[in-house]
Amino acid sequence: MTTHKQQREQQAKRPLRADTERTVQTILEAAERVLTTNPAATMEQLARAADVARTTVHRRFATREALLDELTGWAARQFADAVDTARPDAAPPLVALYQVTANVLSVKTHWSFAMNRAAEDAHPEAARIHAEVRATCARLFRRAQEAGVLRPDIDLDWTRRVYYALIHEAAKEGAGGGDTDALATRVVDTLLRGAGAPAGLAGQTGV
Amino acid sequence: MTTHKQQREQQAKRPLRADTERTVQTILEAAERVLTTNPAATMEQLARAADVARTTVHRRFATREALLDELTGWAARQFADAVDTARPDAAPPLVALYQVTANVLSVKTHWSFAMNRAAEDAHPEAARIHAEVRATCARLFRRAQEAGVLRPDIDLDWTRRVYYALIHEAAKEGAGGGDTDALATRVVDTLLRGAGAPAGLAGQTGV
DNA sequence: AAGACATGCAACATCAATGTTGCAAGTAGA
DNA sequence: TCTACTTGCAACATTGATGTTGCATGTCTT
Known part of the structure; x- marks a missing residue:
């Protein structure tokens, strides 16, 4: 069994799969886009802007802070x-x-x-x-x-x-x-x- | 019995007592001071900066928005x-x-x-x-x-x-x-x- | 002094955002 | 094809901020 927490802890050690890397990029770009007009945007909003589930964002970035x-x-x-x-x-x-x-x-x-x-x-x-x-x-x-x-x-x-x-x-x-x-x-x-x-x-x- | 809500609803109709007016001023000034360096400051923080209980702030301003x-x-x-x-x-x-x-x-x-x-x-x-x-x-x-x-x-x-x-x-x-x-x-x-x-x-x- | 009003305090209700987990379904890559 | 990895979804736990209320105490105002 692999929890999200454990996944994230290995994130640094292993190379990301190709599609995952793309997802991370997408999230960051969407975040930039949204946060520019609304710095207080919710994780939910950032996720939706990246066309991704909120949980997926959390899988890649432990906290909101980490994303920022x-x-x-x-x-x-x-x-x-x-x-x-x-x-x-x-x-x-x-x-x-x-x-x-x-x-x-x-x-x-x-x-x-x-x-x-x-x-x-x-x-x-x-x-x-x-x-x-x-x-x-x-x-x-x-x-x-x-x-x-x-x-x-x-x-x-x-x-x-x-x-x-x-x-x-x-x-x-x-x-x-x-x-x-x-x-x-x-x-x-x-x-x-x-x-x-x-x-x-x-x-x-x-x- | 006079609830805070009712008090606030009369706020516009009646002149404020002298000390209350001072309190309102103090709160606004403190809020300005604090919010300048931390726009996300809590009502609690604003209250403490004005040397007042949080409930007192809420008595004067229905919501955080109203204060701002x-x-x-x-x-x-x-x-x-x-x-x-x-x-x-x-x-x-x-x-x-x-x-x-x-x-x-x-x-x-x-x-x-x-x-x-x-x-x-x-x-x-x-x-x-x-x-x-x-x-x-x-x-x-x-x-x-x-x-x-x-x-x-x-x-x-x-x-x-x-x-x-x-x-x-x-x-x-x-x-x-x-x-x-x-x-x-x-x-x-x-x-x-x-x-x-x-x-x-x-x-x-x-x- | 007396009534009206303001305050602090403690307790409570609500709510929204964050972060977690398990699982079923789908995709990448060998 | 087979395996490992990733995703969406639904559900849950937690936390911090907001706003409310009753009451005891204290301060204006007249």
Whole structure:
């Protein structure tokens, strides 16, 4: 006799059967999809979204927490990949900035729930990864400042937070699968130039 | 005999006793405080934070929902006030922009949970108020654009969303009661000028 | 001081979500 | 084909949060 508990305990030791692996994927993707619009969704709802019985979900993930953790870790790794691929420490600052933005956007539009959750901690690996990315981002911005891309007088931490916020905002827009490159262009443009008209032009009636 | 249910049903009809009014205030403030860091906080936790028995909370608010709605409405009204006080339709665009930012920040640093929730809907009044504010904001930005404060080629809706995001970000920083004016200055500055160095200066090695 | 009202406390009822198990039926893979 | 594994289903146990009530005690208000 093999109880679910026992099955799960062996999960790590043995390779999964092909169809099972697919099921796990399906569940994770459905979970992401549902949780993005309703973070408090029930296991039942997640199961139905994956077109699977609730018990099946429990067979693969011991607890709800375990499922969320899996999602979180998955997204964090994708995140790290997206950043590294852009060669943030090697490419010229502006190029790297643009590339990082585009890559991250494409991940974030598809894994928005999991990525937000990762920032919360409670998941050591994800926390570590996000801290690393933050550091990488800080280095990139420092290089950008030294290269004259960013104003010398600006607060780099504030700038990084603004950058994150802009990406977050752009990701909402691109949720349905918009043009990542166009969004990235807009994010970088807004970050660097802002929305104001260059000083010294016509119509400065305010102040 | 007066059951709690009956008490609550009369709540609207009668003026509250002085100490009760204070209790209600205390509960709302404590709820805001706790929910900001833990949106899933229990009624028990909210009660303890207000230094009150759980039953007392239930006596004043029929359900958890009712409590949250009260918070939401309260915050929405403060929000509307903050915007209107800045004379967004009359003052010169830049002045209005700065003033609105400062006012909203001071509200948002103290009612961050309730303000975020208001955007979600489920509360007709709050939804209406937020829609109005959004419209006011749009008008202000249009005026700013016509006055040459904002670039003529920019997407005003994106700009508004960026503006909201910047305020949100600044509000996090000022949570402990930071200098609202300084934060507002930074928000407006970032929105208008961005973080980039003016074009045509030294060191444009990137791209 | 007296009546009305508010509070804390303890106990209870309900309910929804989580997690478990056994079993029958179906599928993967050798 | 045969075996091992997986799934759906139905049923159950548990838990934590919500909401209710009665009562004793204390505090306003007049």
